[in-house]
Amino acid sequence: MNFTADQVERYARHLILREIGGAGQQALSGAKVLIIGVGGLGCPAAMYLSAAGVGTIGLLDDDRVSLSNLQRQILFANDDIGSAKTAVGAKKLSELNPDIELITHELRLSKQNASDLFAPYDIIVDGCDNFPTRFLVNQACHDLQKTLVSGAVGRFDGQVSAHISNPDKAQTHQQPTACYQCLVPKQPPGSETCEQVGVIGALTGIIGSIMALEVIKLATGTGQPLLGKLLLWDGLSSVSRTVKLPADPTCPICSSLV
Numbered sequence: 001m002n003f004t005a006d007q008v009e010r011y012a013r014h015l016i017l018r019e020i021g022g023a024g025q026q027a028l029s030g031a032k033v034l035i036i037g038v039g040g041l042g043c044p045a046a047m048y049l050s051a052a053g054v055g056t057i058g059l060l061d062d063d064r065v066s067l068s069n070l071q072r073q074i075l076f077a078n079d080d081i082g083s084a085k086t087a088v089g090a091k092k093l094s095e096l097n098p099d100i101e102l103i104t105h106e107l108r109l110s111k112q113n114a115s116d117l118f119a120p121y122d123i124i125v126d127g128c129d130n131f132p133t134r135f136l137v138n139q140a141c142h143d144l145q146k147t148l149v150s151g152a153v154g155r156f157d158g159q160v161s162a163h164i165s166n167p168d169k170a171q172t173h174q175q176p177t178a179c180y181q182c183l184v185p186k187q188p189p190g191s192e193t194c195e196q197v198g199v200i201g202a203l204t205g206i207i208g209s210i211m212a213l214e215v216i217k218l219a220t221g222t223g224q225p226l227l228g229k230l231l232l233w234d235g236l237s238s239v240s241r242t243v244k245l246p247a248d249p250t251c252p253i254c255s256s257l258v
Helices: 005-010 021-030 042-052 067-071 085-096 114-118 131-144 201-220
Strands: 032-036 056-060 101-105 123-126 147-154 157-163 229-234 239-244
Touching (some): 042 123, 056 085, 085 101, 114 131, 123 131, 201 229
Parallel strands (some): 032 123
C-alpha cells in the first residue's frame, strides 16, 4: 500500500522503527484480529491495536456496559451504561483511527458458531474471564490453525501466552507450540472469576497492553513473541517472569502436532 500523508504522520513512530518500518506497517494494515471479550483486557488491547493501524478488528461480546465495568474497561463512560459493548467500542475505536475496519459480533461464543466467527481472522485475542470459553477458543484455534494470544487476570496477578498450531505460519518464529490446554488441562477446582475475587483496574491495562504488543510482534514478524512461553506478572511487587510452556505429549487437543 502507498501511505497517505496523514498515515505517514499517524504512524511516524512506527515507520522510524527499524523493526517495523514501512513493511511492518503494511503488515499491520493487512492483519485481521478478533478480540474476544470487550472487557478489562479487550478494551486496552483493542485501543492499542486500533491505534497501531491493524486493518481489520473484530469485537465479540454479548454484554452491555454496566457501572461496575467503568473501574477498568477504559473504552466506556457513564453515558454508555446500558449500551452494547461491541457497538460502543466500535464507535470509539473508529474515532481513534478511521483507517481501520471494525466488525462487531454482538453474540455469545459457542461450539456452533466458533468456526464461522474465527475463519476470517488471522489472530485471535482471548480476553474472556472463564475457563469453558478459553477451552472453546483454544479448540477452535487449533482446529482452524489460528494464532492465539491469551491473557488472564485476577486480584493483582496477570498472565499472557501465545500459541500457534499452523506449521506454515509458525515458520516465521518457531515450530508449532503448546496449546492453551497444555497449560491448563482442565478447569481448576474452585476457580473463580474477577467478579468473585476482584481485580485491580490498572492491572488489566498492563496485561491488555502486553497482549496488543504480542499481536503486533506476531503480525509483523518482529522480536520474540510469547510462543511456547508464559509471562507472569505480579502487580503487588511489580515483578514479572517468563517461563517456558512445554507441550503436553498427552494433550487431547494438540499432541498430534508437538
